[in-house]
Amino acid sequence: MALSDNKYSSNKTKPGKTKAFFICVLIASFLWLVHSLNTVYYYTITIPVAFKNLPQHKKNLVEIPADLTVNIKASGLKLAMILLSRPFKPLEIDFNSLKSVHRNRNYVLSGSKINFKKSLGFETQIRQISPDTLYFSENTGYQKIVPVKAPLFIKCREGFGHKSPNISPTFITIWGDTDLVRSIDTLYTRAMNLSDVDHSVSGRLAIIKPGPDIYTSVSEATVNVEVERLVEYSLVTAVIPFYKQNDRQVNIYPSKVKLRFTCLQNTFYQRDTSLFRVAVNTDKINPITKKYPVFLSASPSNITVMAIEPPEVEILILKNR
Numbered sequence: 532m533a534l535s536d537n538k539y540s541s542n543k544t545k546p547g548k549t550k551a552f553f554i555c556v557l558i559a560s561f562l563w564l565v566h567s568l569n570t571v572y573y574y575t576i577t578i579p580v581a582f583k584n585l586p587q588h589k590k591n592l593v594e595i596p597a598d599l600t601v602n603i604k605a606s607g608l609k610l611a612m613i614l615l616s617r618p619f620k621p622l623e624i625d626f627n628s629l630k631s632v633h634r635n636r637n638y639v640l641s642g643s644k645i646n647f648k649k650s651l652g653f654e655t656q657i658r659q660i661s662p663d664t665l666y667f668s669e670n671t672g673y674q675k676i677v678p679v680k681a682p683l684f685i686k687c688r689e690g691f692g693h694k695s696p697n698i699s700p701t702f703i704t705i706w707g708d709t710d711l712v713r714s715i716d717t718l719y720t721r722a723m724n725l726s727d728v729d730h731s732v733s734g735r736l737a738i739i740k741p742g743p744d745i746y747t748s749v750s751e752a753t754v755n756v757e758v759e760r761l762v763e764y765s766l767v768t769a770v771i772p773f774y775k776q777n778d779r780q781v782n783i784y785p786s787k788v789k790l791r792f793t794c795l796q797n798t799f800y801q802r803d804t805s806l807f808r809v810a811v812n813t814d815k816i817n818p819i820t821k822k823y824p825v826f827l828s829a830s831p832s833n834i835t836v837m838a839i840e841p842p843e844v845e846i847l848i849l850k851n852r
Contacts, residue, residue, distance in 0.1 A: 570606070570607050571604060571605070571606055571607075572604070572605060572606070572607055572610050573602060573603070573604055573658065574602070574603055574605070574610055574614075575600060575601070575602045575603075576600075576601055576603065576613070576614075576619070577598050577599070577600055577601075578598065578599050578601055578619050578622050578647070578650050578651075579597060579598050579618075579619065579620075579621040579622065580596065580597065580598060580599050580621060580622045580623070580624055581621050581622070581623050581624070582595055582623075582624050582625075582626060583623060583624070583625055583626070584625050584626045584627050585626055585749075585750075586626060586638070586667055587704060587748045589636065589667040589668065590667060590668050590746060591665065591666070591667050593662070593665065593666055595665065596662060599622075599640070599660055599661070599662075600660070600661040601647070601657060601659070601660055601661075602657075602658045602659040602660075603651075603655045603656065603657060603658065604655065604656040604657075604658050605653070605655045605656070609653050609655065612652070612653060613651050613652065613653055613655070616651070616652050619650045619651065620649070620650050621650070622645070622646075622647065622649060622650040623649075624640075624645055626638060628644055628645075629644055630644060636666070636667045636668060637664050637665065637666050637667065638664065638665045638667070639663065639664050640660045640662065640663050640664065640665070641657075641660070641663075642656075642657030642660065645657075645660075673706065673707075673708075673709035673712045673713060674704060674705065674706030674707075674712065675704070675705065675706075675712060675713075676702050676703070676704050676705075677702065677703065677705055677715060677716060677717055677718055678701060678702050678717055678718075679698055679700060679701060679702065679703055679717075679718050679719075679720065679738065679752050680698070680717055680718075680719050680720070681696060681698050681719070681720040681722075681723060681736055681752065681754045682719060682720070682721075682722040682723070683696055683722070683723050683725075683754070683756065684722060684723070684724045684725070685723070685725045685726075685728060685732075685756060686725070686726040686727065686728065687727075687728045687729065687758060688727050688728060688729040690760060690761055691728065691729050691758055691759065691760055691761060692758070692759065692760075692761045692793070692794075692795050692835075693728070693756050693757060693758045693759075693795075694756070694757040694758075694759075694795060694798075696754050696755065696756045697754070697755045697756075697757075698720075698752055698753070698754050699752065699753045699755075700749060700752065703718065703738070703747055703748050703749055703752075704747070704748040705718065705745055705746065705747050705748075706745075706746055707742075707744045707745040707746050708742070708744040708745065711741065711742055711744060711745060712745065715741055715745070718738055718739065718741070718747070719738075719739050720736035720737060720738050720739065720751075720752050720754070721736045721737050721739065722736075723736060723754060728758055729758065730758055731755070731756060731757045731758045731759075732755075732756050732758065733753065733754065733755040733756070734753075734754055735751045735752070735753055735754075736751065736752055736753075736754055737750065737751055738750055738751060738752055759795045759796045759797070759798075760795075760796050761793040761794065761795060761796070761835075762793065762794065762795070762796050762799070763791065763792070763793050763837070764791070764792055764793070764794065764799060765789055765790065765791050765792075766789070766790045766792070766804055766807060767787050767788070767789050767790070768787060768788065768790055768804075768807050768809050769786060769787050769809070770783050770785075770786060770787065770788055770809050770810065770811050770825055770844060771808060771809065771810045771811070771828075772810070772811055772813050772846070773810050773811065773812045773813065773814075773828075780848070780849040781813055781846060781847075781848055781849075782846065782847040782848075782849070783811065783844050783845070783846055784844060784845045784846075784847070785841070785844060788809055788825055788839050788840060788841060788844070789839070789840040790807060790809060790827070790836065790838075790839055790840075791836075791837045791838045791839075791840070792830075792834045792835060792836045792837055793834065793835050793837060794831075794833050794834045794835065795833065798833050799831070799833070799834065803831045806829060806830060806831045807827070807829065807830050807831075808827070808828045808829035808830070809825055809826070809827055809828070809839065810825065810826060810827075810828040811823045811824070811825045811826075811844055811846070812824075812826075813846055813848065817843060820843060822843035822844060822845055823843060823844055823845070823846050824842060824843050825839055825841075825842060825843065825844055826839075827839065
């Protein structure tokens with residue numbers, strides 16, 4: 532009886548064939564995974580790029596690429612981590628950091644000059660970059676510097692206003708066909724149309740080329756528009772008479788009026804009050820009220836007049852003896 536029990540117990544502790552098979556599969560998979568993660572692979576990826584400081588006074592013979600095809604060498608573990616981080620962040624490449632050859636006309640893209648870690652997140656060995664060279668030719672012809680302007684159509688929300696736009700760069704270099712370049716005094720960007728705006732805005736606008744034979748040092752301009760709340764102010768100021776004849780004495784009633792106006796927050800100062808001039812033309816009378824309308828003849832450039840109270844005054848004219 533004891534021998535039979537031992538035999539039964541021994542058979543019970545041995546794994547079945549199916550269980551043993553799966554254990555072997557798991558062990559083999561683990562060993563394969565360890566081997567794969569430590570194996571070196573060659574893999575080709577595509578990385579978005581943005582170029583800055585493009586060569587001035589040169590014409591690109593091939594289109595500046597928006598993506599680079601890069602062949603990398605990395606271990607399986609590092610390659611897996613790189614692929615999991617897709618989509619890759621755009622990689623900024625400065626032409627000033629690239630090696631130039633052939634009389635500074637062509638620029639070589641190499642792993643030693645480009646920091647691919649910023650996009651991939653890991654140090655990797657770069658085997659090949661496509662395209663690996665950007666080709667330029669010297670542009671000939673007349674050149675000059677012209678200002679850049681941006682057509683802006685901005686409508687702010689009620690109670691808000693905007694300052695004059697800041698455009699960068701303010702001036703750019705153009706060159707090309709001599710007769711055409713000489714006829715150009717300003718370059719314009721694409722228009723910016725905004726409505727119901729209650730916060731500062733900025734954007735990059737493409738510069739419009741006057742013709743295919745005109746080349747520009749930059750292709751875009753950055754436009755920043757500061758938007759702030761409007762603040763209402765009031766000011767009491769004297770009325771100045773305008774009249775043609777100097778042999779008269781003019782008495783104005785009332786002699787002072789209240790001026791209500793708005794301007795952007797933190798843009799009006801006490802010293803600006805001296806810039807206001809409210810006047811009345813003694814030769815122009817309102818035939819209905821028999822009074823003389825007053826008007827704002829001078830003011831700071833950053834204000835918007837809401838009302839002049841009262842809008843009309845009475846005048847008593849006395850001739851000098």
